[in-house]
Amino acid sequence: MPFAQLGLVPELLRAVKHAGYETPTPIQVQAIPAVFAGKDLFGCAQTGTGKTAAFALPILQRLKPGKGRRLRALILTPTRELAVQVAESFGAYGRFLSLRIGLVYGGVSLSPQENDLRRGVDVLVATPGRLMDHMSRGNVDFQHLEFLVLDEADRMLDMGFIDDVKDIIRTLPKKRQTLLFSATMPYAIQRLADEILRDPVGIEVTRRATPVETVRQTVHCVAGWDKAKLLNHLLENQVMSQVLVFTRTRRGAETLTRFLNEHGKTAASLHGDKTQNERTKALEAFRSGRYSVLVATDVAARGLDIDGISHVVNYNVPETPENYVHRIGRTARAGEAGDAITFMAPEETSSLRAIEQLIGQSIPEEAVEGYSLPPPVARPVKRVGTRVFRPRRLLVSSGGRRR
Numbered sequence: 001m002p003f004a005q006l007g008l009v010p011e012l013l014r015a016v017k018h019a020g021y022e023t024p025t026p027i028q029v030q031a032i033p034a035v036f037a038g039k040d041l042f043g044c045a046q047t048g049t050g051k052t053a054a055f056a057l058p059i060l061q062r063l064k065p066g067k068g069r070r071l072r073a074l075i076l077t078p079t080r081e082l083a084v085q086v087a088e089s090f091g092a093y094g095r096f097l098s099l100r101i102g103l104v105y106g107g108v109s110l111s112p113q114e115n116d117l118r119r120g121v122d123v124l125v126a127t128p129g130r131l132m133d134h135m136s137r138g139n140v141d142f143q144h145l146e147f148l149v150l151d152e153a154d155r156m157l158d159m160g161f162i163d164d165v166k167d168i169i170r171t172l173p174k175k176r177q178t179l180l181f182s183a184t185m186p187y188a189i190q191r192l193a194d195e196i197l198r199d200p201v202g203i204e205v206t207r208r209a210t211p212v213e214t215v216r217q218t219v220h221c222v223a224g225w226d227k228a229k230l231l232n233h234l235l236e237n238q239v240m241s242q243v244l245v246f247t248r249t250r251r252g253a254e255t256l257t258r259f260l261n262e263h264g265k266t267a268a269s270l271h272g273d274k275t276q277n278e279r280t281k282a283l284e285a286f287r288s289g290r291y292s293v294l295v296a297t298d299v300a301a302r303g304l305d306i307d308g309i310s311h312v313v314n315y316n317v318p319e320t321p322e323n324y325v326h327r328i329g330r331t332a333r334a335g336e337a338g339d340a341i342t343f344m345a346p347e348e349t350s351s352l353r354a355i356e357q358l359i360g361q362s363i364p365e366e367a368v369e370g371y372s373l374p375p376p377v378a379r380p381v382k383r384v385g386t387r388v389f390r391p392r393r394l395l396v397s398s399g400g401r402r403r
């Protein structure tokens with residue numbers, strides 16, 4: 001189905017073409033008409049499904065008959081990075097409309113944001129904490145608000161923002177259209193949806209291809225103290241062009257980044273102790289390819305949309321199995337090839353088993369001479385449906401590359 005059939009105005013069709021999109025994604029096909037029809041929306045969708053355009057395009061179209069710089073749409077996001085990306089998307093899709101997009105997030109000075117808000121914006125993209133600051137200073141006026149979007153609501157819950165979000169919502173006009181997006185549907189999110197959505201249209205989509213199917217996954221059994229050396233070895237002996245490494249802690253991210261840089265790699269780190277300026281610089285360096293490794297914590301990497309990641313390395317096995325799926329979904333975007341490599345110390349075996357349960361398959365083991373530990377005994381053979389997944393063990397000699 002072409003975009004034109006969705007009833008978008010010519011300015012938006014031009015913008016979509018400019019962005020290089022040919023056909024709408026499934027979530028766009030479902031969400032755009034629903035928003036045009038004035039319905040509330042409950043969308044179960046991850047990043048990578050095209051959800052931003054699914055809400056930004058119809059909102060922009062509904063805001064098009066301008067009423068002179070009044071705040072009419074509020075988008076709440078859990079992280080600054082996602083806020084920046086969403087605001088950039090509104091800017092790109094709205095490039096042929098004269099609407100002003102505001103962006104407020106914490107960690108930077110208040111006053112430029114304050115000036116923007118005073119001058120007036122039509123759409124405001126915000127993280128909850130900083131928006132509350134502006135509200136307490138009387139910088140925002142929600143009187144004319146027509147649209148509220150909660151993006152990645154489950155992340156807001158994880159990060160402890162949900163009470164702030166509820167406080168913000170209490171100050172908004174009751175008569176408005178509300179769109180709630182969440183990758184997972186924990187009970188607290190369903191309750192929130194019950195409270196704030198009126199007779200919503202429910203939309204559920206998965207990524208165009210689930211990463212679990214398209215990403216080549218492997219696990220290395222390795223002692224905790226050998227993990228840095230193994231990563232360094234892989235970087236030197238395999239073709240790994242753009243590598244996103246996840247560590248469990250901020251300190252772990254810093255120590256590993258330092259180790260890699262001392263061994264001649266170009267690595268940057270991204271975690272909660274970094275200033276906004278440092279995060280922006282690290283991301284730019286990685287995106288542009290000047291740095292080939294980005295070491296991040298889960299929270300810092302949430303919502304990041306970086307194309308061309310060749311490898312995701314789980315330096316620690318994620319403790320929450322769903323996080324594994326989120327992490328490996330950063331590679332193999334848009335049908336490209338991608339690898340997910342997990343380093344498992346013996347004490348992390350049970351976390352890996354939980355992941356294998358969730359994804360319904362065993363992750364093949366790969367061994368590198370001089371680094372790998374023998375695999376844990378008695379790896380279970382998992383039966384999923386009628387298929388039996390038998391763990392495989394692939395031996396790669398030093399310097400070799402499987403495939």
Ligand code: AMP
Nearest residue numbers: 021023024025047048049050051052053
């Ligand atoms: P999102 O799920 O909003 O984070 O979008 C994921 C990626 O898909 C972004 O890089 C978008 O630019 C891209 N995208 C969104 N809609 C389309 C479309 N209809 N065709 C191709 N790419 C798209």
